[in-house]
Amino acid sequence: MKKGGYTQSRADHTLFIRKRNGKLTTLIVYVDDMVITGDDKEEIKRLKEVLAAEFEIKDLGQLRYFLGIEVARSKEGIYICQRKYILDLLQETDMLGCRPADTPIEPNHGVQESVGEDYLDKERYQKLVGKLIFLSLTRPNIAYAVHVVSQFMHNPKIPHMKAVERILRYLKSCLGKGILFRKNDRIEVEGYTDADWAGSVGDRKSTSGYCTFVGGNLVTWRSKK
Incomplete structure (x- = not known):
């Protein structure tokens, strides 16, 4: 990418950017998946040809699904969410039939590090919180609650697991929520x-x-x- 005139982002080393004639082309890669976008159609076409000559690649067309993130386009703009990811998570935890919650965490929750009995399956707790951290990439409404439960990864207790289950019950109540990016002047x-x-x-x-x-x-x- 660097040989092709692209600059590697300092904020994210998987992001490469090229500016040409006032237009922008970007590529972001994760292992063997990549997204190419920008307003320089000629450069995007050239980049695909260069990559195809170097690697065995498949062009899947317009972006619809990437690393568990669903992408939809309309006249309003671009909408991203993780509905399928949430459904898979609820199924994995046997919570598809759970009672939905109105909020991701109780008001004035008072969740503390040293209160309650130990939760014995530490690995399961860490795995669930890790998945919730990834989910918060498109769900800012759970950012605070996930931050709270992530503080107890080293020594989870039963109240902490209850807080994790509360987040899952909240997610069931709003499966398709996400973020809309509108084109503004x-x-x-x-x-x-x-x-x-x-x-x-x-x-x-x-x-x-x-x-x-x-x-x-x-x-x-x-x-x-």
Whole structure:
């Protein structure tokens, strides 16, 4: 990619970018899956030919599914979600028939590190939380709850597992929710942040959160203790 005039992103080493005649072409790769996009149609065609000459590749056409992320296009814009991923997760955990929850975590939950009996299947807890972390790539509405349960990966207890199950029950209530990227004329960058100020009962530390919009579209978000 570098020999072909592409620059490797410092923020994500799997992302390659090329600017030519005021137009942009990008490629992002994960193991043997890649996405090519941009507004330089000639360069995209050339890049595909270069890759085909070097590797055995298959062009699957317009992006519809990538690493568990579903992509849909309409006049409104591009919509991404992980509905199938959630259904598979609920089936794996035998929670397809569970009672849905209205929120991903209880208000004033008070989940602490040292409260409750040990949850004996530590590996299962870690696996589930890992999958929820990946799911939060398209679901900012679970970012805080996932951040809470991810703090107890080393020593999970039964209340922590109950909190994980609460997230799964919430996901059942909103399977198809995701993020819509609209094409707008404006490109302003907006950021919002807040903190709960010593909200942790155990150590009196704060949890802060932020989200960033570019042109009215949500692009980054995070919750951090």
